[in-house]
Amino acid sequence: xxxxxxxxxxxxxxxxxxxxxxxxxxxxxxxxxxxxxxxxxxxxxxxxxxxxxxxxxxxxxxxxxxxxxxxxxxxxxxxxxxxxxxxxxxxxxxxxxxxxxxxxxxxxxxxxxxxxxxxxxxxxxxxxxxxxxxxxxxxxxxxxxxxxxxxxxxxxxxxxxxxxxxxxxxxxxxxxx
Amino acid sequence: xxxxxxxxxxxxxxxxxxxxxxxxxxxxxxxxxxxxxxxxxxxxxxxxxxxxxxxxxxxxxxxxxxxxxxxxxxxxxxxxxxxxxxxxxxxxxxxxxxxxxxxxxxxxxxxxxxxxxxxxxxxxxxxxxxxxxxxxxxxxxxxxxxxxxxxxxxxxxxxxxxxxxxxxxxxxxxxxxxxxxxxxxxxxxxxxxxxxxxxxxxxxxxxxxxxxxxxxxxxxxxxxxxxxxxxxxxxxxxxxxxxxxxxxxxxxxxxxxxxxxxxxxxxxxxxxxxxxxxxxxxxxxxxxxxxxxxxxxxxxxxxxxxxxxxxxxxxxxxxxxxxxxxxxxxxxxxxxxxxxxxxxxxxxxxxxxxxxxxxxxxxxxxxxxxxxxxxxxxxxxxxxxxxxxxxxxxxxxxxxxx
Numbered sequence: 353x354x355x356x357x358x359x360x361x362x363x364x365x366x367x368x369x370x371x372x373x374x375x376x377x378x379x380x381x382x383x384x385x386x387x388x389x390x391x392x393x394x395x396x397x398x399x400x401x402x403x404x405x406x407x408x409x410x411x412x413x414x415x416x417x418x419x420x421x422x423x424x425x426x427x428x429x430x431x432x433x434x435x436x437x438x439x440x441x442x443x444x445x446x447x448x449x450x451x452x453x454x455x456x457x458x459x460x461x462x463x464x465x466x467x468x469x470x471x472x473x474x475x476x477x478x479x480x481x482x483x484x485x486x487x488x489x490x491x492x493x494x495x496x497x498x499x500x501x502x503x504x505x506x507x508x509x510x511x512x513x514x515x516x517x518x519x520x521x522x523x524x525x526x527x528x529x
Numbered sequence: 530x531x532x533x534x535x536x537x538x539x540x541x542x543x544x545x546x547x548x549x550x551x552x553x554x555x556x557x558x559x560x561x562x563x564x565x566x567x568x569x570x571x572x573x574x575x576x577x578x579x580x581x582x583x584x585x586x587x588x589x590x591x592x593x594x595x596x597x598x599x600x601x602x603x604x605x606x607x608x609x610x611x612x613x614x615x616x617x618x619x620x621x622x623x624x625x626x627x628x629x630x631x632x633x634x635x636x637x638x639x640x641x642x643x644x645x646x647x648x649x650x651x652x653x654x655x656x657x658x659x660x661x662x663x664x665x666x667x668x669x670x671x672x673x674x675x676x677x678x679x680x681x682x683x684x685x686x687x688x689x690x691x692x693x694x695x696x697x698x699x700x701x702x703x704x705x706x707x708x709x710x711x712x713x714x715x716x717x718x719x720x721x722x723x724x725x726x727x728x729x730x731x732x733x734x735x736x737x738x739x740x741x742x743x744x745x746x747x748x749x750x751x752x753x754x755x756x757x758x759x760x761x762x763x764x765x766x767x768x769x770x771x772x773x774x775x776x777x778x779x780x781x782x783x784x785x786x787x788x789x790x791x792x793x794x795x796x797x798x799x800x801x802x803x804x805x806x807x808x809x810x811x812x813x814x815x816x817x818x819x820x821x822x823x824x825x826x827x828x829x830x831x832x833x834x835x836x837x838x839x840x841x842x843x844x845x846x847x848x849x850x851x852x853x854x855x856x857x858x859x860x861x862x863x864x865x866x867x868x869x870x871x872x873x874x875x876x877x878x879x880x881x882x883x884x885x886x887x888x889x890x891x892x893x894x895x896x897x898x899x900x901x902x903x904x905x906x907x908x909x910x911x912x913x914x915x916x917x918x919x920x921x922x923x924x925x926x927x928x929x930x931x
Binding site for chain 2: 394395404408412439440441447448450451
């Protein structure tokens with residue numbers, strides 16, 4: 353038994369068993385927990401009660417920022433900073449500022465998407481307590497795991513262990529932090 | 530699967546055609562024929578888009594769209610009927626002074642400034658391309674190719690329901706290989722001959738791509754409406770999944786952006802170059818209420834569908850995506866009106882207003898051609914299984930998951 357446990361880890365043999373366990377853990381009201389599977393299990397996010405990613409909102413904010421950056425940059429440069437009349441066109445028109453604004457929209461959207469994904473996932477993450485678990489390598493092969501963190505408000509060493517055993521978890525072990 | 534009633538659609542179509550024909554008592558034949566071009570153009574665009582969607586499905590060996598593809602295979606049954614409904618325009622071009630619709634078909638046609646078409650250097654340079662025999666030939670060849678490729682795809686898919694032979698899937702893959710370039714070139718040619726040549730002075734390298742964008746948007750919107758219709762009838766219960774709507778919604782978003790990209794580029798290049806042979810096309814489209822139509826296209830055809838389709842929830846909620854699909858079909862209609870109807874000009878060379886009796890005939894034409902096209906779809910619908918049950922990708926489609 354570790355001095356400062358990270359949480360409890362339970363093992364499952366099949367995706368179906370994990371799916372049903374996840375539904376019950378979700379219904380028990382746990383928030384800080386996760387499933388580890390060797391491959392994507394369709395419907396598991398729903399069984400876990402995971403909502404859709406918030407990354408698109410960050411992407412949208414990035415896109416709007418990029419568009420406004422392009423428009424205001426060209427407006428400032430062409431209208432005030434270095435005004436030149438080209439081809440009898442007005443000093444500023446959204447038309448010729450559009451291609452650049454459009455490119456910046458894409459660029460800033462891409463940056464916001466990547467950055468938002470890293471931020472929401474807590475990346476880069478160089479250490480995770482689960483990696484200390486001896487059987488974890490089989491989580492990339494033929495075993496399924498469910499981890500409930502101690503940081504969860506509902507966590508209670510005895511009750512949580514009882515829940516994991518009740519939902520069919522084998523080898524419920526404590527994880528070192 | 531109960532058999533849908535196609536006679537109602539056919540009745541509505543014939544009524545629309547009859548009302549459009551009665552319009553000859555009110556408006557000039559020139560007006561009715563040009564409005565008819567809007568109607569035939571609208572539904573031909575959707576049929577071409579459906580054909581393209583099937584070909585693209587096969588070239589990528591796609592999985593998720595297998596169920597949707599079957600409905601498109603019924604949709605492209607409309608091509609022979611669309612050819613039939615296009616014939617009056619070809620026939621009318623052989624009557625009288627030949628310039629009922631397309632002014633360049635009559636060398637003596639008066640153009641603004643007191644000149645005649647035959648003295649116009651832009652006509653002389655384009656004469657090898659713009660002549661009535663070639664127009665007739667390519668119109669028949671284009672429809673012939675679309676009908677032929679459609680027949681190949683339909684035969685392969687429908688026969689596979691019976692024998693389950695993977696050979697049919699390979700055959701459709703080959704059809705897609707040569708079909709995509711053929712359909713891409715023919716739809717470009719059709720857009721240039723039928724719509725762009727109404728103002729034959731004009732130049733635009735974007736025109737075919739603009740038409741393609743509308744074809745795809747129309748086909749995708751109709752795909753959404755068909756899938757939801759089948760779901761509400763009960764046929765697609767357990768087949769239509771949230772992720773199918775999500776996938777098709779993403780494509781709708783893609784082609785909304787694509788339409789905007791092409792349309793903006795066309796405008797931007799002409800605005801920037803500022804050459805009179807090109808700018809006149811947009812100038813007449815800023816005259817009178819066409820100015821507001823232009824603005825409607827910017828905001829209604831791009832910005833509003835774009836913002837709505839960004840949302841995941843809007844794409845997968847039946848009520849919302851259905852409304853977005855109707856909106857897109859409506860703006861495609863307005864876009865075609867914007868491209869075709871300003872060819873109807875008054876004595877001073879100014880376009881007749883958008884909100885006029887001409888619009889009514891465009892609407893009745895869309896209803897008329899649409900009734901016939903939908904009847905063709907509904908008549909094809911009960912001839913096969915609801916979904917391609919023995920397609921190699923059918924399980925992948927039924928279990929589609931993001």
